[in-house]
Amino acid sequence: MIPAAFDYERVDTVDAAIAALRADEGAKLLAGGHSLLPQMKLRFVMPTKLIDIGRLHDLSYVHEDGGGVAIGALTRYHDLEASETLRQLAPIVASVAGQVGDPQVRHMGTIGGSVAHADPAGDMPSVLLALGATFVATGPGGMREIAAADMFPGLFQSALAGDEVLTEIRVPKTPGGWSYQKFTRRAQDWAVVGVAAVRMNGSANVSLTNMGLTPMRAAGVEEALAGGADPATAAERADEGTAPPSDSFGSDEYRRALAKVLVRRALEEALA
Ligand SMILES: Cc1cc2nc3c(=O)[nH]c(=O)nc-3n(C[C@H](O)[C@H](O)[C@H](O)COP(=O)(O)OP(=O)(O)OC[C@H]3O[C@@H](n4cnc5c(N)ncnc54)[C@H](O)[C@@H]3O)c2cc1C
Structure with missing residues (x-):
């Protein structure tokens, strides 16, 4: 139940996170830590370094964006559940965020961490798949969009490259049923x-x-x-x-x- 030794770096920008990922192949991003730390304690994963993106507050937002809603990847479940924009325009996201784990999990866990972790038992990946969400990944070459159908290629695998940060999730307005x-x-x-x-x-x-x-x-x-x-x-x-x-x-x-x-x-x- 004790993780293997690792280095730690807190970054203040997405560019710094990408640079840190590129500098160490064994490094992993740390967002809310509610999937990564349990895995590390069981030594299922043993990153050489944790790159803490948990304070990239610029990536915590929900706003209307044309025909849809844009959600920052660092938005925590609690903030999704409380978002008036989501409650009105994509209520399934707000509702399901309120059904994940317990209040401690919801105050730390992020939507981006849930997607990147790609657990087939995770609630949010399934909801985003039904919505046909678009995922925005930012890497050394800039930004690219990933369609929901391509985002989860295998067990605990996402379509993100090792030096990419998931920065935004876009969902269509679905206030109906x-x-x-x-x-x-x-x-x-x-x-x-x-x-x-x-x-x-x-x-x-x-x-x-x-x-x-x-x-x-x-x-x-x-x-x-x-x-x-x-x-x-x-x-x-x-x-x-x-x-x-x-x-x-x-x-x-x-x-x-x-x-x-x-x-x-x-x-x-x-x-x-
Ligand atoms: C007690 C408990 C109960 C839970 N119950 C549920 C439940 O009922 N339903 C459910 O769906 N989930 C549940 N979870 C999991 C929870 O939803 C996790 O918080 C979430 O899956 C991961 O989000 P995180 O921000 O904590 O990610 P982290 O643990 O920090 O990271 C998870 C993985 O994603 C990567 N990552 C994180 N952010 C990014 C990013 N922006 N870009 C690229 N890679 C990134 C990390 O490197 C890591 O590999 C539970 C967890 C706990 C501990």
């Missing part, structure tokens, strides 16, 4: 299974939490909806293309059955 169904054994637990549904373009985008190696869109459900299926019929396809884990919280079979129930509930709420 939405739902996040998070099934937990106890209050404040991680999702055994989660389902995000957002009404868009006359249908719904649906994504799944903890149903495979990555957060994923429920392609079969979306196809059924596009073909005119009702929520109950579409929900029967919830586990298509998934590979749910089996653990002490539930078997593969249990999660598949649960996903169908949660997708139906999510669609009924989002499309009501």
Whole structure:
């Protein structure tokens, strides 16, 4: 439970963070520390250096941006939950931020850390996938945009390069129907299974939490909806293309059955 030795540097700009990443291949960014430090204590990761970006206050914001909402990557869950802009324009983000862990986690954890960590059991990656978010990465060559569909290529892997900082997340305005169904054994637990549904373009985008190696869109459900299926019929396809884990919280079979129930509930709420 004691991390391996590491160096520490606090940076005041994104450019300094990028330079520090380039100077040491074993270095990692530290934002809220609520995923990285537990991993370090278990020695799953042993960075040679932590580059602390936790005080880059310029990257903590939520504001309306044309047809969407721009969210700074260092915005903490607590501030997302409290944001009037999000509550009005993309309420699923504010609501789900309020369902992550406990108050201590929500006061430290950042949306950017959650995305970069790419935990398939994480709530926010799944929600951002359903929203079709755009991720802005800043690296030595400047900024580039990454589409939601490309952001989570594998287990605990994001599309960010080793010398890039995730700086902004852009989501479309979606004040209409939405739902996040998070099934937990106890209050404040991680999702055994989660389902995000957002009404868009006359249908719904649906994504799944903890149903495979990555957060994923429920392609079969979306196809059924596009073909005119009702929520109950579409929900029967919830586990298509998934590979749910089996653990002490539930078997593969249990999660598949649960996903169908949660997708139906999510669609009924989002499309009501
Ligand atoms: C007790 C507990 C309960 C929790 N419950 C839940 C839950 O119910 N649901 C849930 O979704 N999550 C849960 N979490 C995880 C929590 O959401 C984490 O805070 C979040 O996943 C990571 O955000 P962070 O800012 O703490 O990132 P950190 O731990 O600082 O970093 C995580 C990873 O992302 C990288 N990183 C961070 N910021 C950036 C950036 N801007 N650009 C590039 N890379 C970056 C880091 O280098 C590191 O690899 C829980 C955590 C704890 C400790």
